[in-house]
Amino acid sequence: MNFFDESTSINIITNYIKKNTSILRENEIIKKVESAGEGNMNVVLRIKTNFKSFILKQSRSHVKKFPHIKAPLERIYAEYCFYNLVKKNFFSPKVLGFISEDYVLFLEDLKKCRDLNYIYDSRKIDNNKVNKLTLILHNVHKTRVHENYPTNITLRKLNYDHIFILPFLKDNGVQLNNIQDGLEELSMPFKENTNIIKRVNNAGKNYLDRGNTLLHGDYYPGSWMERNNNIFIIDPEFTFLGSKEFDLGVMTGHLILATGQTSYLKKICDNYPDKIDNIEVATYCAIEIIRRLIGYAQLPMKRSISEKSDLLKLAKELIIN
Numbered sequence: 315m316n317f318f319d320e321s322t323s324i325n326i327i328t329n330y331i332k333k334n335t336s337i338l339r340e341n342e343i344i345k346k347v348e349s350a351g352e353g354n355m356n357v358v359l360r361i362k363t364n365f366k367s368f369i370l371k372q373s374r375s376h377v378k379k380f381p382h383i384k385a386p387l388e389r390i391y392a393e394y395c396f397y398n399l400v401k402k403n404f405f406s407p408k409v410l411g412f413i414s415e416d417y418v419l420f421l422e423d424l425k426k427c428r429d430l431n432y433i434y435d436s437r438k439i440d441n442n443k444v445n446k447l448t449l450i451l452h453n454v455h456k457t458r459v460h461e462n463y464p465t466n467i468t469l470r471k472l473n474y475d476h477i478f479i480l481p482f483l484k485d486n487g488v489q490l491n492n493i494q495d496g497l498e499e500l501s502m503p504f505k506e507n508t509n510i511i512k513r514v515n516n517a518g519k520n521y522l523d524r525g526n527t528l529l530h531g532d533y534y535p536g537s538w539m540e541r542n543n544n545i546f547i548i549d550p551e552f553t554f555l556g557s558k559e560f561d562l563g564v565m566t567g568h569l570i571l572a573t574g575q576t577s578y579l580k581k582i583c584d585n586y587p588d589k590i591d592n593i594e595v596a597t598y599c600a601i602e603i604i605r606r607l608i609g610y611a612q613l614p615m616k617r618s619i620s621e622k623s624d625l626l627k628l629a630k631e632l633i634i635n
């Protein structure tokens with residue numbers, strides 16, 4: 315397998331791309347190879363030529379930033395399948411090439427875009443954007459899929475552990491008080507309350523079940539990109555066929571984490587154009603809030619311990635009611 319990263323020489327990358335794709339024109343020269351942006355899981359490079367730029371994304375057999383966490387290489391194939399299915403909607407980058415034996419995906423560069431992670435700081439988001447994000451998600455969900463769409467089950471099991479199991483275990487290895495003083499204590503009710511744990515276990519079982527709806531699988535501000543008034547969706551590596559309530563729950567969870575406003579739950583459930591199970595959305599939403607505050611996958615989000623306490627109380631109510 316050929317491996318690429320920021321330090322790979324321009325010569326090697328040029329020869330590889332010329333041999334395996336038709337991305338480069340006759341007189342096109344690669345000028346620069348750089349990191350495409352913040353990311354934890356994969357190698358993501360921006361390749362600049364004298365005519366254009368594009369993205370190279372390569373998966374590894376582990377999480378790039380945390381090499382001790384194993385992750386299946388095939389996740390990049392799932393990502394490729396997702397992009398192919400939704401390409402007619404123009405809300406995701408075009409696929410320029412896929413080299414299966416090297417787990418390399420070439421994508422259009424969404425230039426001058428920024429991701430929406432800034433909403434954790436600004437604590438607000440335009441209604442207009444929320445509506446667009448809801449409609450894009452609906453478009454994903456109504457996409458026709460084939461029986462043989464990747465199950466992505468190995469990556470899904472890894473995610474399952476991080477969403478539904480580890481945050482609710484006492485000795486899970488996450489030193490919460492090192493993240494923020496007092497966080498460990500706030501996490502205790504979620505590790506002791508059997509009623510909550512039972513509901514989380516049920517939701518986790520549903521997450522592992524096979525559904526028939528195309529999901530993005532990681533529908534949160536880091537996967538949302540904007541340019542002027544347009545919204546684009548990237549990084550569908552956690553895609554699978556499941557229940558739409560999962561994507562909707564994750565989305566509302568992050569809007570509530572960012573803004574502190576629970577009204578997003580009703581707003582999004584009301585605005586979503588198809589019939590959904592509101593209770594299931596609320597449960598996934600609550601679990602996402604909890605796992606992002608007391609689990610391993612922390613967000614770029616600064617909140618006081620009392621603000622985190624309020625968010626966790628809110629999530630607890632959502633699960634129990």
Ligand SMILES: Nc1ncnc2c1ncn2[C@@H]1O[C@H](COP(=O)(O)OP(=O)(O)OP(=O)(O)O)[C@@H](O)[C@H]1O
Nearest residue numbers: 350351352353354355356358407421422423424549
């Ligand atoms: N097609 C694209 N056009 C422009 N920028 C992109 C594109 N794809 C990725 N990026 C940039 O590279 C960053 C990392 O990409 P991506 O989120 O796909 O990687 P990842 O390793 O899967 O990240 P994560 O750890 O969040 O899962 C993005 O946040 C974005 O800034």
Ligand SMILES: [Mg+2]
Nearest residue numbers: 355356549551
């Ligand atoms: Mg990713």
